[in-house]
Amino acid sequence: MKGIIFTEFISIVEQNFGLDISQQMFDDANDSGIYTAVGSYDHRQLIKLIISLSNITGISASQLQQTYGRLVFPSLLKALPIPNIEADDTLSFIRKVEQHIHLEVKKLYPDATPPKFIFNNQTQSTMTMDYHSSRCMGHVCMGLLEGCAHYFNQSLTITMQPMNDSQNHVRFSLTLTGN
Structure with a gap:
């Protein structure tokens, strides 16, 4: 999975839940949190982060995924490989x-x-x-x-x-x- 998916997810978590929750998510998922937009990563790492965030916030993993999709759309649109x-x-x-x-x-x-x-x-x-x-x-x-x-x-x-x-x-x- 392309790194932009991870970097945008982390950004959305930090904006909506704060740095402390973001760090707790990484700690609980045993994840270093080091991702670059151009890297490629195993999608299972993102699933681990979502499940961790769900456990911390009490929000279902499916709702977190849906919210993430809605919020990340503008960023992905800007990053399209086909301009305009x-x-x-x-x-x-x-x-x-x-x-x-x-x-x-x-x-x-x-x-x-x-x-x-x-x-x-x-x-x-x-x-x-x-x-x-x-x-x-x-x-x-x-x-x-x-x-x-x-x-x-x-x-x-x-x-x-x-x-x-x-x-x-x-x-x-x-x-x-x-x-």
Whole structure:
């Protein structure tokens, strides 16, 4: 997993919970906390940090992942490998993530394994999308979808349906509910 995911997570934890909680999270996870945005790291380290933070704060790991996804969206948008990607709304941007952004990420970082989105159907205001990832971070994806809608100043209703026990396949149904 690319280091920007870790560095942004740490930044969000520090901003929202403070340095003491951040340090306790690292201590409890037996993690040095040394990450660089351009490095590559095992996603299981991020899971350990999330579980540690959940134990400290009493907030569920799934809620922390979803909140992280929502809050990290603007930073990831700025870091896109494709500058000025054109999209008029939430749903068109989500399609471009799979069609352009994930492809560029793989070109720039051959060892990267971004999630795969498969679009089952779409109208002007609805979309059904299957998320496939060995990292099983559907709640982060849900938060990213929320962050995307916020960026485009749109209201979005999202349902998330795990398609298997491991949750490496999750179906999202999205409906734009107004502007």
